[in-house]
Amino acid sequence: MCSVHAEEQRRIIAACFARTGLTVEQLWLRYFALGGDVTEVELDAFLQGALSLPRIQRDMVTHAINERLDELSGARRAPYSREASATIRPRGTLAALLGLLDGARHAAPERLPEVIAAAGRALNLEIAVYLADYDRRHLVPLPGPVSGRKPLPIETSNAGQAYRHVDTLLTEEPEGPRLWAVLLDGDERMGVLEVGAGTGTDLHDPALRTQCQWFASLAGHLVAAAMRYGDALDMRRRGRRRDPTAELLWQNLPPLTAATRDVMVAGGVEPAYDLRGVTFDYALSETTAWLAIFDAGRDDPSAGLVVSTALAAYRSARREGEDLRGQENAVDKALSTQFGAGAAVRGTLAEVDLAHGDLRHLEAGGRTPLVVGTEHEAHRSSTVDSSPRSPFGAGSPGRIMTTRLRPGDLLVLHTEALSEARAADGERFGLVECLNAHAGQLPPETNRRVLQAAKSHCRGAFTGDAGLLVARWHAGREAVQPPNSTSSDLIVPPFRPGAA
Structure with a gap:
């Protein structure tokens, strides 16, 4: 096994470094990612011959340079201190x-x-x-x-x-x-x-x-x-062009799926390329899940701007630490200030205490939340108690209602266009039945299947924008497969919901 003298190694390293096209800072970042522990200034001094480095640090510099030379292909490689197979090159x-x-x-x-x-x-x-x-x-x-x-x-x-x-x-x-x-x-x-x-x-x-x-x-x-x-x-994912309103609403959406130890949330909207006035939002912390869905309809040409204003006001209030009442007031004020008395957005606000499953919610012209649980291993949906007020931007504050979720419950927020989707012969889409059929999947797959089923039912001809936001609370338990499952998804089996 032949060794390379330290100074000779340094000289060749410096010469090879000159051929990499890297700055000292770029080389240091690569070296640091490999576990190097000298500073950028010390690395520069080493390359200039003003400072010596231990063998292991020299070899890390060597490897960082050689990775770059490999990218350039054909350039002469810098030598390691021991020219043998026992190098630090990762494999x-x-x-x-x-x-x-x-x-x-x-x-x-x-x-x-x-x-x-x-x-x-x-x-x-x-x-x-x-x-x-x-x-x-x-x-x-x-x-x-x-x-x-x-x-x-x-x-x-x-x-x-x-x-x-x-x-x-x-x-x-x-x-x-x-x-x-x-x-x-x-x-x-x-x-x-x-x-x-x-x-x-x-x-x-x-x-x-x-x-x-x-x-x-x-x-x-x-x-x-x-x-x-x-x-x-993004362009590869598109089946056709989006108009500017749909582009604005999609850019304002949060990720379609997110999770913490205690909860998983998934949302979706339809029609994907012709969205006019629906949006949703959520935020997750160690203690709380905040959920919201807003619907400004499709008829008003300014519906996209109106519902985006409601979303922005809600987010701002939530991030300032406001509770449901403060969020409600913020949305009402923003809509009346920006668009006058005629602006109206239907919606639902909710928050879940992740330690105990306490659900607080407020409906402003929006649909009452659904809770999907199980009874005797059969999925079963129920509505929670509600006290709806008039839409945001018009009317007085509503009553905040409470209920208690059980571990595994699927909480569902949705817009009217989803539950009222109809086939050409007038048959209404069975939202509750569809949720019951797919509640055993992970929330993003439940969401996808329900929206796909609704779209197929009405052949894509929604009378309004369909929005769906689902959240499964599992109280910090490890997700497990449901009974008789043959797939390898991680699923939390839901239970029958309970009211507070």
Whole structure:
């Protein structure tokens, strides 16, 4: 085993650094990510020959430089202190995750599929990215190293099964085994990864499947982040053009899914590309879940601005620490100030004490919340006591009602257009029956299935905007599978609701 003298190593490192095109700050960030512990100033002094570093620190600098030279391909590599296989170069999962993070820095959004595929090669995997479209009907492939992939239906494809159940799924395909892993941004489903194995890699390995889940979660975060500063990925998810009002309302929505230890929340709106006057919001803390849904109708051309004002006033009051009464007053005041006495927004405000399940709610022309529980293993819905007031912006304050949830209960806020959706022959959509049928799924899948069922029932011809916001409270318990479940989703079985 041959050793390289420290000063000779430093000299070659400095020469190789000059070919990387990196600044000292950029090199230090890469070095620090590997576990280096000298400062940027000390690193600069080392490169200038004014300071010596311990061997392990020199090798970390070497590795940071060599990673960059690998990116440039063909450039001469800097030497480690011991020219042997026992280097600090990361391999396997760590190399894949570091490659994903490093490759995504300063990458244009449309380059992310290439970055993800390149990082996957550290695990000897071939990876393709699919994103869910805004209709939540198809998984759309992003351009990548392999062309020719087609959109996959969420309801009937293997990829869709993994997406629906938030799980990894191993399938046997004509071209070889495929692993489908859900692309997650926190708890929000962005799409799926299609994973193929290189020679000598076994997709049946449980450890590899776990590594793919980690990889998919990190990739999901990066995809969501990239969509905030570029349009390329968002455009791939669109089935058709959105008008300006729908664009405004979608940009004001929170993530469609979020969760803490005690609660999971999921929302959705329809029609996805022609939204006019519905929005929702939520906020989660360690102690409380705040929920709200607003409906300004579709007939008024200014409905989008009116409902956005209601949303902004609600958020502002909530973030100032106001309770339901303060939030109600803030929305009333904002609407009357901005639009005069004629502005009216129907809506529901709610908050859940996550320690005990106490629900407080207020309806201002909005629909009374539903609670889905179980009795004898059959899902059953019920309404809670209510005392509705006139819509926000008109009328006096309403009465705040209370009830008590039980662990596993599904709380449902919705707009009138959802419960009143009708088929061409006038038959009304069975919202309660549909909720009961799908309440055993995770909240985002319950939400998706109910909205898809309503859209199919009325053939997409909603008379108003349909909004649905669901929250499952499970009181800090670990989520478990419901009885007789054959999927691997994590689901909290609901119970019969109780009133306070």
